[in-house]
Amino acid sequence: MKISVSIAVCMVTAVISTAWGADEFDDFEQFEDEIRQQVDAVDVADPLEQVNRGIWWFNDKLYFYLLKPVAGGYKYVTPQPVRESVYNFFENLAFPKRLANNLLQLKFRGAAEELRNFTFNSTAGCLGFFNVAENHYGWNDREEDFGQTMASYGAGPWMTVHLPLFGPSNLRDALGRLPDMFLDPVMYVDSWGALMAIRGGKRVNYTSLNIGFYEGIKEEQLDVYRFLQDAYEQNRLQKIKE
Template identity: 30%
Template structure:
C-alpha cells in the first residue's frame, strides 16, 4: 500500500542518494527481465463473512479477503531477504502511526473538503497523464488530459472542482510511467517493498520515483515544500483505506506473504484487463508489441467480468 512520500526536486541538482535510488531500481527491473513466475493458486479454505472493497487502477470491487491467501511457492521473490524487514518496518509504522492518524483525518476533515483535496491532486497530475498518453501514442486521451487540466485549473478554481467531468463529460484518464513501460512489453520485474511506499515492484517503483522527480508540483513549489505536498497527497489517498489494511493484515499467519500475493495477483489481473480492453489506437509507437495482435474492445459489462474473474474464481 502506498502511503507516503515521492521524491521531488525543483530545478535543483538531485542528490547522489536520489540518483542512486533511481539507478538501483532501473537495474533491478532490467535484471529481473521477465515477469514473476506463477504456479497453481491455492486459495485458503477458511470462510470469511466480511468482504473487502479493493481499489485498483481500473476500478473498485468487493473481494473476500481469503481468496488472495496463497501458498508461499506461488510467486518468485528474489528480494525477500530485503523485503521482509522493510515490510515489518512499514507494518509497524502503518499500525501505530499512519492508520491512527488516517482514521482521525477521516473523522475530522469534512467530506466536501476531502473531495476538493482529491480533485486538486488529480488535476495537478494531469500533465503527467498527458505525457504518458503521448508516450503510449494515445492521441484521444492526451487531448482529454490536456482539456481537463485547462478547464479544471481555471473554471474549477485550481482543480478544487471538476467541471471538466460534470459539465463537459471529460472523465479522468489516468496514465502512469508504469503503464507506459508495460505498453512497451517491459515486465514488472520482481516484487519489492519500499519504506513508506509499501508493496510495489521494480518497474512500478522506478515509475514512482521518476514521476516524483518530474511532478508538476515541482514547478510551483520549492523543495522541500513540494516533497511535503506530495507526501500529504499520498497520505490523503491512503487515509480512506487505513482500516482495510488492519483487517487484511489479520487474515493470515504470515502477513508478508498475504500482501505480496495480493499485490502480485493485482498486477497480473491489471495486465490481463489492460490487454483485453486497451483501445486499438494503443501502442502505435511499438509495432512489434505482441499486444497489437491480442487487443480487442470489450463492453463495460464484459470489462467488469474480465477484471473480477481471476480474483473471484479459484
C-alpha cells in the same frame, strides 16, 4: 500401437474426470484453465522476498503507529467533502504525468481527453478541487505512468519490489517512478521542508479517506504480503492492456 495409446489416453482422461468429479461441473477444465492463466500471468519472480517482506512489515508498522493515528485525527477535524476536494486537487495536478505518458505510448486520444479534463477541472472545477469532468460529464482520467509506458514497449515487471512508504510494486514500475516524479509540479517547490509537508499532507489526506480498508485486508487474507503483490500485479496488467 495406436489403439493402445488411445486406450491409455482414454483411461487417463477417465481417471482425471473421476478425480475432479465430472458430474459436478461439466466443463470445469475451462474454468480451471482461465484461473490458472490469470494466476500465472501475475506470478512475478521474487528473489528478494525476505527483504520485501521486511519492507512490508515496516510499512505495516508505519501505517498503524504513525500514519493511521495522524490521518484519524485529520479525519476527525476535516469534513469528508473537504478531504475529497484535496484528493481531487492533487489528482488534477498529476495531469502532466498522465499527458506525457499518453503521448509516449502514442495514445493521442487519451492525451486529448486528459487535456480536456484538466481544462474543465482547472476552470469550472476551481483549480481541480472539484472533479467536474468525471462527476458531471462522466469523463474519467486516462491513467498512464512511465511503468505502463515501459510495459507498452515490451518491458516486463522483471522482479517483485516492495517499496518503503509506497508498498507493492515491481522493478519496472519502481524505476518508472523516477521520470514520473519530475513531471509532478510539487517537485518544483523551492523549499525541501515545504515539499515534504505537501507530500506528507497528500498521503495523510489519502489515508484519511481509506482508514479501515487495510485492516480489513489483514483480517481476511491468509498472506497479506502475497495478496498485496498479487492484487498489484493484476491491476497493473489490466492497466497495461487498456
